[in-house]
Amino acid sequence: MTRPFRLALLTTTLLAGAAQAQEPVTLTIESWRNDDLAIWNDVIIPAFEAQHPDINVEFAPTAPAEYNAALNSKLQAGSAGDIITCRPFDASLELFNNGQLADLSDLPAMANFSDVAKSAWQTDDASATFCVPMASVIHGFIYNRTAFEELGLEEPTTVDEFFAVLDAIQEDGTYIPMAMGTNDQWEAATMGYQNIGPNYWKGEEGRQALISGTQKLTDPQWVQPYEQLARWKDYLGDGFEAQTYPDSQNLFTLGRAAIFPAGSWEISVFTPQIAGAFEMGAFPPPVPAEGDTCYISDHTDIGIGMNAATPNPEAARTFLDWVGSPEFANLYGNALPGFFPLSNAEVTLEDPLAQEFISWRDECESTIRSTYAILSRGTPNLENETWNASANVIRGTETPADAAARLQQGLDSWYTPAQQ
Known part of the structure; x- marks a missing residue:
C-alpha cells in the first residue's frame, strides 16, 4: 500500500469518525x-x-x-x-x-x-x-370577582367568613352560591374533602400520621372536614345531586354561580370560556379560626x-x-x-x-392528597371510597361520623399500620 493511499485512507477514516461523533x-x-x-x-x-x-x-x-x-x-x-x-x-x-x-x-x-x-x-x-x-x-376556590364586587363581598379567610359569604350570596338570590354536584362523586372528594381537609389534619403532619397508623380517619381532625362538607348542601342549588362535573363548570363559566371549589387546572379551561364576561379571582381554603396556619393541597x-x-x-x-x-x-x-x-x-x-x-405557597404549608400514597393499594380502595363518602355527606345520606367510621373500617381490613 503506497504512502499517499494510506494517508488518504486514514484521512477518510478520521473524517468519517468525526462525522459519526x-x-x-x-x-x-x-x-x-x-x-x-x-x-x-x-x-x-x-x-x-x-x-x-x-x-x-x-x-x-x-x-x-x-x-x-x-x-x-x-x-x-x-x-x-x-x-x-x-x-x-x-x-x-x-x-x-x-x-x-x-x-x-x-x-x-x-x-x-x-x-x-x-x-x-x-x-x-x-x-x-x-x-x-x-x-x-393546587386546590382552592375560584370565584366570580365581578359578582363579589356587585354584592360588596370580600375573600373569606376563615370558615365563619366563608359561610357568611355563602349566606350573603344566597340571600341576594342573583347567583347560586357554589357550583358543585355529587353525581360524579370524585369532585366531592378532590375539590371538597381534599381541598379543605389539610387545614384540619395539618397537612403533612396528619397525612404521615395516617400512614404510620398513629392517627385514624375517625379522629376529630379527619371528621371535621366532613362536618364542613355537610353544611355545603344548602348552597349548591337545586338538583345538585344529579349535577355532573361539566354541569358545574358550565354554571360557573356562564356566570350563574359565584364560587367554584376548584383545582388550578380549571384556569386554562375557564379563561377562554369566560372570555371577558367577568373577572375571576381565587382564595385558598379558609382556616378554621383566625390565626391558624393555612395548608394547601399542592x-x-x-x-x-x-x-x-x-x-x-x-x-x-x-x-x-x-x-x-x-x-x-x-x-x-x-x-x-x-x-x-x-x-x-x-x-x-x-x-x-x-x-x-x-x-399561596409563600403563605401556607403544602401537602398532597391524603389518599394517594400507600393508603389506596388495597381493597377497599381508600381513594375511591373517599369519593363516595364525600358525596354521601354532602347529599346528607351519610353522617360525617358514619362516613369516617366506614372508611377506617375498610382501611383496617387490609392495611397493617392502621390496625395498631
Whole structure:
C-alpha cells in the first residue's frame, strides 16, 4: 500500500469518525399529555435544543386513557422511548420496582425539589427517586370577582367568613352560591374533602400520621372536614345531586354561580370560556379560626424519568437535569397556566390567576392528597371510597361520623399500620 493511499485512507477514516461523533442523539419522550404537543414542540424542546444542539428531542404522546397499557407494552417489548412521563405514586413505583425506570437520586437538579415534591416518585423509604418532579395542581376556590364586587363581598379567610359569604350570596338570590354536584362523586372528594381537609389534619403532619397508623380517619381532625362538607348542601342549588362535573363548570363559566371549589387546572379551561364576561379571582381554603396556619393541597401531578433500557443514558440525564432547572420551571409554568412547577426556583407567572394560586405557597404549608400514597393499594380502595363518602355527606345520606367510621373500617381490613 503506497504512502499517499494510506494517508488518504486514514484521512477518510478520521473524517468519517468525526462525522459519526458529531451526529446528534435523538431522545423520544413518552407521555399521556397529548394536549401539550404544541407546547413541547414550539416552546420547550426548542429551548433545550438551542443549548444542546447535539441532542434532538421528539415528543410522542399517547391518548391519556391508553397511556398506561401502551407504555407497559412498549417497555416489555423494548420499544419504549428514552424519556418516560411519570404518573404519581404507585403506577410509576411499579415501573421502578420492575427495573424499567432508572434511579435518578444523584441527578444534580434533584437538589431543587423538596421532599414533598419528590414523594410521588420515590420508594416508600425515600431511598430512591426515579422521576424528576415537573408540576403540581393546587386546590382552592375560584370565584366570580365581578359578582363579589356587585354584592360588596370580600375573600373569606376563615370558615365563619366563608359561610357568611355563602349566606350573603344566597340571600341576594342573583347567583347560586357554589357550583358543585355529587353525581360524579370524585369532585366531592378532590375539590371538597381534599381541598379543605389539610387545614384540619395539618397537612403533612396528619397525612404521615395516617400512614404510620398513629392517627385514624375517625379522629376529630379527619371528621371535621366532613362536618364542613355537610353544611355545603344548602348552597349548591337545586338538583345538585344529579349535577355532573361539566354541569358545574358550565354554571360557573356562564356566570350563574359565584364560587367554584376548584383545582388550578380549571384556569386554562375557564379563561377562554369566560372570555371577558367577568373577572375571576381565587382564595385558598379558609382556616378554621383566625390565626391558624393555612395548608394547601399542592398535589404532585406529573413527573418525568428515564427508561432504564435507553441506549442514550448520558443524553437522557442531560435532558432531565435541564427539566429540573429554573429555566424549565418558568417555561412550563407559563405555557400551562394552572400546572405549577415543583422546583424551589423562583417562578413568575404571566397569568394573574395562576400567579395568585402559586403565591399561596409563600403563605401556607403544602401537602398532597391524603389518599394517594400507600393508603389506596388495597381493597377497599381508600381513594375511591373517599369519593363516595364525600358525596354521601354532602347529599346528607351519610353522617360525617358514619362516613369516617366506614372508611377506617375498610382501611383496617387490609392495611397493617392502621390496625395498631
